Amino acid sequence: MRRAQPPRLPLAGLFMFWQSFSARTAGVRLADMIVVPSIDLRGGRVVRLKQGDYARQVNYDVDPVEVAESFARAGATWMHVVDLDGAKEGRPVQTEMISRLAATRGLEVEAGGGIRQREDIDRLLEAGVKRVVVGTRAMEDWPWFDALVHDAKYGGRVVLAVDAKEGLIAVRGWTETSSRSAVDVAKQVSDWPLAAILYTDVAKDGMLQGPNLQQTRAVAEAGKVPVIASGGVGSIEDIRQLRRLPVWGAIVGRSLYEGKVDLAEAIRVAASP
Ligand code: AMZ
Numbered sequence: 252m253r254r255a256q257p258p259r260l261p262l263a264g265l266f267m268f269w270q271s272f273s274a275r276t277a278g279v280r281l282a283d284m285i286v287v288p289s290i291d292l293r294g295g296r297v298v299r300l301k302q303g304d305y306a307r308q309v310n311y312d313v314d315p316v317e318v319a320e321s322f323a324r325a326g327a328t329w330m331h332v333v334d335l336d337g338a339k340e341g342r343p344v345q346t347e348m349i350s351r352l353a354a355t356r357g358l359e360v361e362a363g364g365g366i367r368q369r370e371d372i373d374r375l376l377e378a379g380v381k382r383v384v385v386g387t388r389a390m391e392d393w394p395w396f397d398a399l400v401h402d403a404k405y406g407g408r409v410v411l412a413v414d415a416k417e418g419l420i421a422v423r424g425w426t427e428t429s430s431r432s433a434v435d436v437a438k439q440v441s442d443w444p445l446a447a448i449l450y451t452d453v454a455k456d457g458m459l460q461g462p463n464l465q466q467t468r469a470v471a472e473a474g475k476v477p478v479i480a481s482g483g484v485g486s487i488e489d490i491r492q493l494r495r496l497p498v499w500g501a502i503v504g505r506s507l508y509e510g511k512v513d514l515a516e517a518i519r520v521a522a523s524p
Contacts, residue, residue, distance in 0.1 A: 283522040285500035289331035292345045301457040303425035323357040325514035337365020339424040353379035386412030387422040414451045441474030451481040459485030
């Protein structure tokens with residue numbers, strides 16, 4: 252969908268109201284996009300993997316709590332935290348650190364990696380995490396996931412991770428691929444009370460060479476659940492490109508740590524009309 256240019260003041264306010272109203276009723280995203288900085292944790296440290304490969308780990312010599320505070324200072328409203336030990340081991344491992352991060356003033360936290368049980372979710376929500384991300388168990392036990400998402404207790408608190416390798420969903424720390432396609436799953440959950448679908452292109456993740464715009468668009472247009480795009484952002488131009496898609500948010504990770512993207516600038520670009 253082409254975005255109309257907003258008129259100059261004083262009509263701008265009216266236009267924004269109309270835009271917001273029409274976007275809501277049409278079931279598409281609002282005009283701005285949320286930039287979601289991310290922290291990937293392993294052994295309590297901030298790391299990034301290339302293409303999700305645990306053997307290709309980059310360590311950053313930074314304090315996760317300070318990083319989260321710097322995100323808030325730059326104007327971020329949401330932060331994405333991945334427990335990479337958890338995703339690999341199939342049980343939450345970094346819960347204590349995630350609880351500390353969830354206490355960051357001004358930042359809402361979504362967190363995942365290794366969540367397999369309701370108790371894992373309850374623990375994170377009690378620790379102040381606003382939304383939990385579930386990938387593997389959803390793909391391997393769809394009835395469990397269906398019941399979870401439709402339980403009023405978890406309404407709007409669950410994000411479905413759709414991590415795709417060449418369109419097919421990857422699970423268990425991205426070491427295995429399922430036979431289902433990302434677009435099919437997005438269609439299937441179209442009317443579910445999910446907080447979001449987190450769509451990650453595994454081949455792009457941690458590579459700083461641009462997101463998979465085509466697949467991201469296909470997933471975003473497949474259903475009504477807001478989509479968070481993840482994987483590959485390496486420049487402000489990538490933020491501009493993603494902003495043209497009907498996505499709710501975009502995850503930015505490695506490019507922040509390596510100084511390729513300035514978070515405050517990314518937030519400005521993502522929000523400007
Ligand atoms: O980089 C990886 N190998 C990796 C990763 N970043 N493996 C899983 N994850 C993330 C997913 C999602 O946020 O993007 O872990 C979460 C899903 O974990 P699980 O354990 O529910 O599949």
